Amino acid sequence: MRLFLAVFVSGVLPAAALAQPAPELSGKWSGYWVSDANGHTGPLHARFTPQGDDAYRVTYRGRFAKVIPFRYSTTMDVVGRGDGVVLLSAEKPLGPFGTFRTTAVVTGTTFDATFNSRRDSGRFVLRR
Template structure:
């Protein structure tokens, strides 16, 4: 087993300043987490109230994402909206480890394959924290 020697030096904030910092930091994280999810949640609920489309695949979809690298997995929701005949907007909302969430939007280009089957292609850089 390889071990590394690590040195770490830090000076704690004075008692009251440290408590204020921790509260402000926690509040900031909560605000970021709630505002990031709220617009997707509103759109998800609004789409549920609309009648289900008969002729296309627009609307709400739910499934699972799986990392090919780590094997991690979690819930994945998507809202598909047509932009043109060959381009769709896919708004994704993923959940990791039961509590962390991440959302992103991708433009998907369609190609007819055969027998009414359609292939969607698109890409998004999710950044290092989201596995991209």
């Protein structure tokens, strides 16, 4: 035990203490969305705006069926951080379409999310 304390106090830190800080997510992201339920896909853009230390307001813009534009905003809560990764989660009631749930793993350059609602599920894939 003394050897461990001597090494720790002397400035040699465990690997976990040297992990990368969580990335900043603010700004514009681009990519695509895809439905696992029916195979539909389309372009997707997002803007991340910080809402304090533990949430981001995310506004998505995209197209459905190649010609139908959509815009969707939600607050994504930070549910975890570590080693250069942020974990996000959101839940938003959409009336007759049910509750839309999203979970994401985000790095400084990648946003990989899954979504599900009463009649659909799929992925959002965004890059900087």
